Amino acid sequence: MSSSQSTWDASVQERAAAAGTKIRAVEEEIGRYIVGHGKLVEEVVVCLLCRGHALLEGVPGLGKTFLIKTFGQVLDLTTTRIQFTPDLMPADIIGTNVLVRDERGEQIIQFQKGPIFSQVLLADEINRATPKTQSALLEAMQEQSVTVAGRTYALTPPFIVLATQNPIEMEGTYPLPEAQLDRFFFKLKVEYPNQSDLLAIVERTTTGTLPVLQQQLAAPETSELQDLIRAVPVSRAVMDYAVRLVYATHPDREESTDEVKRFVRYGSSPRGAQSLILAAKVYALLDGRYAVSFDDIRLAALPSLRHRLILSFQGEAEGIDPDQIVDRVVQTTPEATR
Amino acid sequence: MTRDRTPLLSGLTHALEMRWRLLVLAERAVDAVAVGLAVALGTLVVDVVFALDLPIMRIMALAIGVGAAAGLVQAALVRRTPARFLVDADRIYGLKSMLVSGFEFGSTAPREDAERSAFQELVTEQAEAASTEIEPAKVYPWSTPRRSGVVAALVVALGILLILDASAWFDRPAPPYAAEAVALRDAGRRLADRAEGNEELRQLAEEIQRLSEEAERGGIDPEEARRRIDRLSERVEQQMRNLGRTPPFEYDEEAQMPPETEETVRNALESGMSEGEVVEFFARMRSEGSTLPDIVEALEEATRDREPNANLDRDDQAMNDLMDRLNESPPSAEQEPDPEVAEQLRDSQRALQQMSEGLPQLTEGEDREIGQAPGFPDRPRDEPEERPDSPPEGSQGDSGSTGQRGGTEAVDDATDDDFRSPEDGASVFSEIQGVVTDNTIMDIIIRELPSEATAELTEQERDVLFERIIEEAVDRDEVPPELQRLLRNYFLRLTLANREGADDEQ
Numbered sequence: 001m002s003s004s005q006s007t008w009d010a011s012v013q014e015r016a017a018a019a020g021t022k023i024r025a026v027e028e029e030i031g032r033y034i035v036g037h038g039k040l041v042e043e044v045v046v047c048l049l050c051r052g053h054a055l056l057e058g059v060p061g062l063g064k065t066f067l068i069k070t071f072g073q074v075l076d077l078t079t080t081r082i083q084f085t086p087d088l089m090p091a092d093i094i095g096t097n098v099l100v101r102d103e104r105g106e107q108i109i110q111f112q113k114g115p116i117f118s119q120v121l122l123a124d125e126i127n128r129a130t131p132k133t134q135s136a137l138l139e140a141m142q143e144q145s146v147t148v149a150g151r152t153y154a155l156t157p158p159f160i161v162l163a164t165q166n167p168i169e170m171e172g173t174y175p176l177p178e179a180q181l182d183r184f185f186f187k188l189k190v191e192y193p194n195q196s197d198l199l200a201i202v203e204r205t206t207t208g209t210l211p212v213l214q215q216q217l218a219a220p221e222t223s224e225l226q227d228l229i230r231a232v233p234v235s236r237a238v239m240d241y242a243v244r245l246v247y248a249t250h251p252d253r254e255e256s257t258d259e260v261k262r263f264v265r266y267g268s269s270p271r272g273a274q275s276l277i278l279a280a281k282v283y284a285l286l287d288g289r290y291a292v293s294f295d296d297i298r299l300a301a302l303p304s305l306r307h308r309l310i311l312s313f314q315g316e317a318e319g320i321d322p323d324q325i326v327d328r329v330v331q332t333t334p335e336a337t338r
Numbered sequence: 339m340t341r342d343r344t345p346l347l348s349g350l351t352h353a354l355e356m357r358w359r360l361l362v363l364a365e366r367a368v369d370a371v372a373v374g375l376a377v378a379l380g381t382l383v384v385d386v387v388f389a390l391d392l393p394i395m396r397i398m399a400l401a402i403g404v405g406a407a408a409g410l411v412q413a414a415l416v417r418r419t420p421a422r423f424l425v426d427a428d429r430i431y432g433l434k435s436m437l438v439s440g441f442e443f444g445s446t447a448p449r450e451d452a453e454r455s456a457f458q459e460l461v462t463e464q465a466e467a468a469s470t471e472i473e474p475a476k477v478y479p480w481s482t483p484r485r486s487g488v489v490a491a492l493v494v495a496l497g498i499l500l501i502l503d504a505s506a507w508f509d510r511p512a513p514p515y516a517a518e519a520v521a522l523r524d525a526g527r528r529l530a531d532r533a534e535g536n537e538e539l540r541q542l543a544e545e546i547q548r549l550s551e552e553a554e555r556g557g558i559d560p561e562e563a564r565r566r567i568d569r570l571s572e573r574v575e576q577q578m579r580n581l582g583r584t585p586p587f588e589y590d591e592e593a594q595m596p597p598e599t600e601e602t603v604r605n606a607l608e609s610g611m612s613e614g615e616v617v618e619f620f621a622r623m624r625s626e627g628s629t630l631p632d633i634v635e636a637l638e639e640a641t642r643d644r645e646p647n648a649n650l651d652r653d654d655q656a657m658n659d660l661m662d663r664l665n666e667s668p669p670s671a672e673q674e675p676d677p678e679v680a681e682q683l684r685d686s687q688r689a690l691q692q693m694s695e696g697l698p699q700l701t702e703g704e705d706r707e708i709g710q711a712p713g714f715p716d717r718p719r720d721e722p723e724e725r726p727d728s729p730p731e732g733s734q735g736d737s738g739s740t741g742q743r744g745g746t747e748a749v750d751d752a753t754d755d756d757f758r759s760p761e762d763g764a765s766v767f768s769e770i771q772g773v774v775t776d777n778t779i780m781d782i783i784i785r786e787l788p789s790e791a792t793a794e795l796t797e798q799e800r801d802v803l804f805e806r807i808i809e810e811a812v813d814r815d816e817v818p819p820e821l822q823r824l825l826r827n828y829f830l831r832l833t834l835a836n837r838e839g840a841d842d843e844q
Contacts (some may be wrong), residue, residue, distance in 0.1 A: 293435035
């Protein structure tokens with residue numbers, strides 16, 4: 001290996017190490033506000049670094065909205081919040097053309113940007129809006145742009161949608177369309193804090209002296225990190241494992257488990273495999289490694305696949321949790337086949 | 339551009355693969371032994387239940403061999419990618435897929451993406467460094483194959499069964515295998531010569547020939563040979579029935595000895611007739627076409643006027659043996675539509691029967707030859723064979739002093755050297771080769787001592803001596819049961835021939 005190559009490698013090493021440090025710093029800063037959700041914070045950061053969107057599911061009052069607002073502050077990204085309600089219209093999200101007078105007093109049609117034009121969009125209780133309104137986010141989430149009256153407007157990168165939803169069995173909610181669910185990189189479950197964490201939450205939020213948050217990552221740095229993450233290599237064996245995991249969620253596949261065959265109507269889409277690989281890259285970098293391992297894939301399996309499984313009638317009727325199915329798939333899929 | 343930047347990883351992969359194949363082979367070997375033992379056990383059970391006398395050890399060896407070969411082939415052919423071995427090593431050493439990633443990145447061309455290539459280089463270097471710490475034995479530790487317990491159980495079960503049946507495996511006399519094979523071949527050849535126009539006979543002859551050739555080469559399992567011989571024998575017998583004659587070794591009801599025969603013979607012996615004379619009497623009468631009742635009546639007539647001059651002190655066994663000899667009834671000519679063919683059939687069946695009786699006892703290294711046939715490799719004559727069943731020194735008379743071939747069909751291959759007289763000086767008459775009976779293809783070599791002592795005997799004394807020696811040998815079980823009758827007939831023929839020669843000279 002030439003000396004220039006070594007220097008170059010060292011530079012990449014330093015960049016990788018710096019990236020890990022910065023990511024950890026973001027998590028720690030958010031952790032100063034958010035108690036007991038370390039893993040949840042990490043997964044939200046992973047979504048951001050993978051240019052993905054996250055759907056946070058949990059009962060009200062667990063700090064979902066607070067987490068996202070904190071997230072925007074630490075990353076120095078423009079943050080907007082939309083409270084989804086049944087009467088919310090797509091134009092309320094995207095924006096609309098309005099008739100205004102210009103400087104010369106002439107009436108012109110001008111596009112009034114909606115709250116979607118931000119970098120961190122908090123879609124609070126997204127499942128309380130009708131599917132039509134929920135679908136207004138589809139283009140923005142996939143293309144990072146919106147089209148109104150035949151004109152397309154690009155969103156400012158990095159753009160991330162962090163949606164929250166209450167469990168669908170609660171009153172007054174609309175299940176998200178499968179197409180929209182698939183566009184969420186991760187679906188994260190917000191668990192109820194344990195007793196010690198709850199004590200800390202109560203203490204922090206009732207004294208009136210919340211710490212001042214420090215910005216840890218600027219928008220350009222975030223974009224650089226996103227690029228670096230994508231450069232992390234994945235061996236064929238590991239990639240093959242991720243693909244086999246996704247295939248194993250399909251009930252019509254020979255290698256799928258009995259649970260999948262009985263309770264799953266449709267398995268994960270290819271976006272599930274993409275999600276697995278990208279998230280695993282972040283986990284590898286966070287662990288100080290330069291290549292993805294099987295463990296990284298397994299770590300990303302649950303948040304990547306749980307919302308991409310469409311249960312069968314039997315699965316719905318028996319109240320099957322997709323997490324059980326994904327866990328079983330991970331357990332039964334071998335790392336290498338030949 | 340593709341170059342191997344992972345020599346250590348490549349070596350590690352190779353070592354892991356070797357270790358893994360070794361373990362696979364061990365497991366397959368256990369499977370093979372298990373299959374072999376199971377087959378042997380099953381065979382043994384079937385053998386015991388149905389009394390088939392199957393070659394257990396051969397079947398077991400064959401099953402284990404086939405199983406082992408299949409295991410070897412499977413172990414050699416089973417394919418695994420190098421990545422699979424490195425995945426295992428990564429897992430055991432907790433390297434988080436470093437080895438498998440490094441090996442792949444080092445074996446493929448660098449990507450155009452500079453950062454990605456830089457990461458790949460880093461991973462490859464790390465993997466190369468880590469590979470030196472990997473021990474294949476730790477990745478694939480030796481473990482007792484899963485079915486070892488099954489094998490142990492089968493071994494115990496088979497061992498018990500074999501031990502219980504062990505006595506039946508050893509205490510058996512040696513067979514006249516090789517010589518009988520040659521005899522069988524000759525029988526088949528002669529049958530073939532006379533089988534023109536008879537398809538069944540021709541096929542029988544061919545099968546006998548093939549069987550004899552295989553037997554001569556030793557290329558056939560004795561058990562299998564015996565089964566085939568049995569089948570051939572049945573077909574020969576059937577063919578003989580088709581030709582309208584009584585199968586050999588079955589006595590014609592009309593030719594049965596009258597009940598008073600034994601008493602008549604006993605009276606004849608007490609009146610001074612020797613056993614040989616009685617036998618000769620029967621043979622001569624038979625040759626004249628007399629039936630057994632006629633012969634008994636004639637014997638009674640001949641000895642009626644003679645006074646008993648000896649107290650016959652013969653035990654029942656000796657008397658029975660004599661009666662058996664007298665009871666041998668030559669075939670009736672009227673019943674044979676084709677005497678030559680029938681004769682050859684009988685020869686074939688006799689040879690088949692002799693082989694059948696001798697084959698199962700054949701064991702390697704114990705081929706104690708008691709018969710010799712023309713064309714069969716002979717032992718050097720100056721190296722007398724040492725056999726536990728050889729007659730004791732001096733117990734044999736001068737069987738060769740007559741210098742004649744017994745029977746009417748001398749063996750074509752026999753030469754005069756085979757019948758040297760004592761007068762030849764050094765060429766002491768050590769062997770006699772000839773045809774035992776008219777229809778027997780068995781040739782017998784009797785190795786014996788120099789004959790100076792027997793030269794002083796009269797022919798009659800010699801004949802008596804012959805009889806006594808043979809009887810003693812038979813009594814001592816030195817002559818295999820299947821050959822006792824042949825041996826007696828042989829010397830009887832010699833005696834008769836001498837008498838006829840002497841009568842002619844007078």
